[in-house]
Amino acid sequence: MGNHDAASARARVGAAGDSAAPQQGARPGGQQLMKLSNWPVSRRLYAVIALALVMGLVFGGLEVAAAESSATQFGRVLHLAQLGQQDVLLTQELQNERDYSLGLTYGGAKGDLPALRNATDAEAANVLALGAGVDGSYPANIQASVAALRSKLGSLAKLRDTVLTQFWDRSHGSGIEGLGVLTQYAPLINNLITLNDELAQGISDSRLAIDVRELNLLSLEKDQVAQQRGLFYNAFTQQFFSDGALQALISARSAEQSDEAAFLAAATPAVQHAYSTAAAGLGVKEVKRVEDFFFIDGNDEQANPFFSPNINKETVGFAVAQAPQAWYQASSQKIDGMQAVESGIAQDIVARAESLQHGAGQSALIVSVIVVAVLLIVLAAALMVARSLALPLRRLRAGALDIATVQLPERMRRLSEAPDEPLEVAPIDVLSVDEIGQVARAFDQVHAEAVRLAGNEAMLRTSFNAMFVNLSRRSQTLIERLARTIDSLEQNEDDPERLYSLFSMDHMVTRMRRNSENLLLLAGHEGARKWSDPVSVADVARAAVSEIEHYARVVLSIQPGVAVVGPAVSDVVHLLAELIENATLFSPTDTAVQVSGAELASGGVLLEITDKGIGIPEERLAEMNWRLRSTPVIDVSVSRHMGLFAVARLAERHGVQVRLRPASPQGLSALVWLPDAVIEHMARPFAGPRPPLAAQAAGLQVRRSPGQSGITAPAAAGQEPVDWFRGKNLPS
Template sequence: MTPSPVQPGGGRWRLRHWRLLAKFIALLVIPLVLAVALGAARVSTSVTEAGELRALQRQVELSQQVAAVAHELQHERHLVAAFIATDRASQRAPADAQVHVVDDAIATLLATDADSDELSSASAQSYRDVLSQLSGLDALRAESLAPNAVGDIAIGRYGERIGVLLRFSRLALAGTDASLVGTADAVDALADAKEQVSTQHAVLLSAGLVGDLLPFQLDLLRQSSTRFTVAITDFTEAAPSSAEQQYRATVNGTGVTDRDELLNATLNLSRAGAPELVDPGQWDAASTETADLVRDVEAGLLGQLAAQSAALSDQARNDAIRDGVIIALAVLLALLLLLLVARSVLNPLRTLRLAAFDIAERQLPAVVERMRTSGDRGADVAVMPVPVDTREDIGEVARAFDAVHTEAVRLASEQAELRANVNDIFVNLSRRSQGLVERQLQLIDQLEDGERDPEQLAALFRLDHLATRMRRNSENLLVLAGADLRHRGGQAVPVLDILRAAASEIEQYRRIVVKPPPSATVSGPVVNDLVHLIAELLDNATAYAPPDSTVSVASAVDADGTLRVEIADVGVGLEPDALAAINHRLAEPPRVDVSVSRQMGLFVVGRLAGRHDISVRLATSETIAGVIAHVQVPAALTSTGVTGGSAMTGVAGASPESALQGDPLRTGPGAADETETELFGAAIDEPDDPLFGSRTPSDSRDASTPIFEEITSAWFRDLRRVPVPMPVSARDKRGAHAADWGSAAEEGRLAANALRQPNGHADVTAAGLPKRRPRALLVPGAARATPVTSSESTAGPEGPVRNADAVRGRLSSFQRGVREGRKARHRSGGTDADPNDGDEQ
């Protein structure tokens, strides 16, 4: 019984249809992917931060260069202002020298690789402005050092360029890390304070050298002083304590104090209306010293800022590498755990799955087949457990499957025992039925022996064949049960006897026409099965052919010794599909079930053929209607007395079908020509297994034949005991008790017996072989001495027309009477019987 397949619900991409491995991957990989995504984001953030810090480092380094240029440019500014105010050659030399210093600083700045991608958009634009201002510095110098140059204008233009440089530094340091914001703001404030110191230096130095402090110059000094105070306040607020301490420790001394006093004095006196001009030399020295000290603090803070930004950049890069390594290790560890967990689950599950399929498709069917074929009655069969020894759920499922397997084997064993019991019942019933049928056949034989009424005798014949069919059905039950049929000795049996025995077991035996069989025999142990097999095929052929048709049986022996038997009918035939299905069932008989009982003959034929490697195949012919059954008996089971002859065509290996085509089937009983052998024209000497159809009664009780009148002894005549003359030798040999059994035919029989004796005076050929003499061995009176003329052959019979069935019936009754009489005489102790006499008479 094949289980109906489970129809999966939903699409194939539904989660419940996923394989377990896919579910494991989805269960573990999805969180892993999320973790990888988050880790990648973290690494990306670290990498971005490292890049920003690296860019900050580059910006701080660039700011250092720009601050250096700005400081030198501030120094150039007050020197140019001093030159313009005095217009003396002595002031030109320091200015020119400072110009070279500024140019060197600018060259150092330009030599710095400033990648615009590392700068923000505002910083990049500011840096481009710086480069633009620096490129126009030569024009400013030429204008400022010209004879008619104005000092205040030159100071203002220098201030504009220095402002661009300070603006870049402010923007470059604006995007620093949170930990560097204070230092960056302190640097920016300190740069602004230094610019105010430089501006005050240039303005007051120019006024001192000129000897006049103009009002706008005084306002400029006041504004610059206020900005310086604000810048120092911003520095104090933004700078770390260390930076503030550094500023206080650095920006002090006599120069710083003198500068503050000179500036304050100038501003205070200017408020009184009479400003006092400072000493240019003292002012220049004090301002230069103060600017340089502020520059030192600025440079130190920029160095700290650059170092801190570099440290932060390195740390961010290291953090990115560390995070990447950690995430990679986490992913590898997760994958390893995935593989371990999946392996611990999938390996037992795969083992369980393979074992389940192996048990379902191979082991369990093999056990059931072995129980079915070997006939084991509930034998204990060891069940190999599924090789899963875990204690988790899959192990429990494996143990449950082992229990199911054990139960299935137990049920199969019980079914095998039940099947064996049923087979035993079949065998027992069949044996009993066979015993009853045999007794019935013996009783029928006894009734036939004492019956003289032809009609009753014909009824007994039909009953005899019906009992024979019942015996064949009982043998079919034996075949269904797997038992052997009745055994026969090891003596080989001729093919003709096998065909006769097969025909005698069917009801429509009179419709069977047998082609002359070959001179071959079949091994004794195979005979009964082969007889039964051919009988089933003959029964099937007569059942599905028209009632007035005959079934032709042809046989031949191939050159390799294979015996071929073909049974042809003129029925309706079969469709190709049905024919293929029947041939498949013949080649591979199905298991015994209800369908087998409906096609018992087909199953029995396949089972019997399979026992002896006999090939049975049904086919159709283009020239003959109906079905042809081909039976091939292996050469190992046959033997031939005459080689090279074929009963069908006279040539060894000829096709039986060609023989059938050359000799069309008859359309009614008795229509066969002289090449066919009607099976039931004579009796046979096996009373317990009658094979011949000569038991059909005659149409008239009083009909007689000349041969019957001739050979019937006085014992069969009505109350007449007239002794029949016999030859003296015969009377001497048989004795007085055999007088009433003699007949006129005894003379011919004794003459035939005399002819059987070797004749030492027989003619021989030159090679020493005996010569055959035509008609030398014929019984006297058995053949006419002279040929029959055409007139005699057409004159018709001399006596009345005889019924062939009636003649056969009389001969059969006579034969049985003679046989029973001789048996009774032998049992009574008579010893004068002729040893050459037998049951063949």
């Protein structure tokens, strides 16, 4: 079968195209997926949703972060407010300790000073504990103030030692130097007041800012009052004003009045009321009487006002002997009243800071919940929209693929079997009226048009098939008449040369009949030759050899004892005849074509037809095997490869498998596997010519060969072609 079917280039291209065509629904490669236009619609929708969610998360996260930052900032403010509240208490204890020290005398008893110092140390410990919580997240100036405060509190013991050792004139009973003691305590107390003034730094809350302003002004005023308490206490103890003390008192009184005016201008009505209540106490009035005595009545200009007879219970509320303690108690009452107002303001600051922190925390929580809720709503809405687009598209794609791969081929098959079948088509399951639904309706129209065209094609094919059948039947009738005429001439002819010519004509008529049967195959009809009884595989092979022109070159080697069932005999003979004829046509005329066959242990019978041709390329061999395996659709190329088409159709009809492969050392082998369904075992193997009764029973017609009539034609030894299709016996 060397140079087989030279005109198969076009068909080979079609076969290669069919085999290389991409599968339905195949996805593009990785590089193509990088292009946005190649993304699936669902992926694009989900990408948009993801982008929207990311943007929502970013902006929502910024809002949540801002709320969290605000809550954190208010938390720092709360911590500073608590520290400021403790600073107020520590400032009061330091002022008490300082002012009490100014009433001591050299060599005298210390009185309540140790207890006052212990109270100061307790409050200082609380301040240090709260100050340790001021870390790097706080503003730099607050960190610096807290660091300075902690440093000064660490040096408090040294300050006390300095006060008790360096501010005396070392004479028994002498008083301490008041201005020096005030100067020593001033940095620490001022640091506490300054720190409280920085509580609301960076906070835009007006109420908190007013409270901090009130606290600062009241603290400044109270410190001036405390300084006056200490200086008068020192003067009453010594019964004279030390150098600079009187001027310091005047300055402190002036600063007190200025700070009081500023405080009352900045204070809220509630704080003003509390302050007025505290200022109405008995101690405040006694302090005013003493200050008026010295600064209003002009007694401060006397050489020694403390020896003035005007200092009595009627003028200042106490006698000179009682003056130190009476003054300290009265001024302390005034300071304690101011301290109560100051502590109330500090408590308001803490409460406001707690409220702001709680509000900021609630705001952060609400913002977080709102952001999450909005994102979930957006996600749900986006997914619903995406689903409303993606699912119809998927149904449209699945419906289109089902139509292309299942419904339309099945409809075309049914139309080919029954051209008058109704042409209605079921719509794709996308019933919306949007653009996707419009595409589905358009595809339904395409489907309907395809079915209509398929129906027309089926009608046309049916007409062509009927035409092929009519032509084939007419040809077969003429061929049978011609065959009978040739048989009649053969029976009455004794001249060897004429008889040889008649035999050649007989073989050509047989080929014409096979071509006519190929037309029936082309039209999908079965041939007229039918058998009911099984025929041995060897006789089937001989019958096939008898239908070709170069039968004498064929050498048979068939295992006996196996037969082909009656209904398949005609088709197997036709199939083998096409393959054997192809092998003789495309191999050298001086070479033999081997036809061998044996039963397989795995089932079935394997026949092999081998020639000594030049073979064919692998690509073409693959294409021919594809044609034998897939039974291609009828087109113009079928007329050029009628043999392959006939073999494929006949093999498909009975489940026979045919495969071509290179022979060794050259040529081509055709493997024909007959399944168990078309073979059966014979009770007695056929060996030699059948007797007339057996031949008639099997429908087998035995024809003599040219050698039997004296014709000098080559013939395979021991092989004689058998012709079953003549309708009458030939002479033996």
